[in-house]
Amino acid sequence: MASSSGNDDDLTIPRAAINKMIKETLPNVRVANDARELVVNCCTEFIHLISSEANEICNKSDKKTISPEHVINALESLGFASYITEVKDVLQECKSVALKRRKASSRLENLGIPEEELLRQQQELFAKVGFPEGQRCMTGCGGSEYTMADGDEESSIYV
């Protein structure tokens, strides 16, 4: 399927992704195979078109990296202004998803007690009840269970 020459020009969007989109856009329509192949190639062409235009705009603006603004202006100047609103909305959504993910991971770190702290607390407890230092057992679920035979009583300590 893929050519062994590794030619850049052979890069295309995977056929399956295109087929899925065509099916969702035109449900129940029979689409010829060569038409599907064509759409795949049109995609690549479109991406090159937008990239080149955005790149030109970028060069004119004295910036080195193509920014969202450059892409939006490219869409506008190439006659695809109708895409701009939806494209911007998706960008917002992607950003907020990424933000939520970052917030969620930092929240977890603050609520959970880091392992070093847990071990330290463990050592303290050992010292209190007379376990020799360095001995500890951790169960697989992250908690620790200790039993102490103290005369008549058997008590368990959970850390």
Add this chain to the structure above:
Amino acid sequence: MSQAKPDKDSQASEAKKAISLPISRVKLIMKSSPDVSSINQDALFLTTKATELFVQHLALTSFNNGSGREANTLDYSDLAKTAEETDTFHFLTDILPKKILAREYLKSLEQMEDEDADF
């Protein structure tokens, strides 16, 4: 105390709803364009989504304008026709060689051979 919210799942499905084309592939294609150096991640999202909209737009327009509409089909000629007739899709005419009938091609081949034979 425990957070039973399936954060990861809802985030993954949100992202899935937003963009269905593979962003990494789009990036590779963009970078294969001459002179393109670096692309901001957000600009990449925008381009990927724009490409999706393009596919939908092209398919719909071709179908609506094409001759296959009654038969509920979409074929090569519908797409070629749309590229010729619609301004925004005109850039596609480069990669859309007009298909000609085999016999016409053979005829033009014969003509060329005849011309060569005249030497």
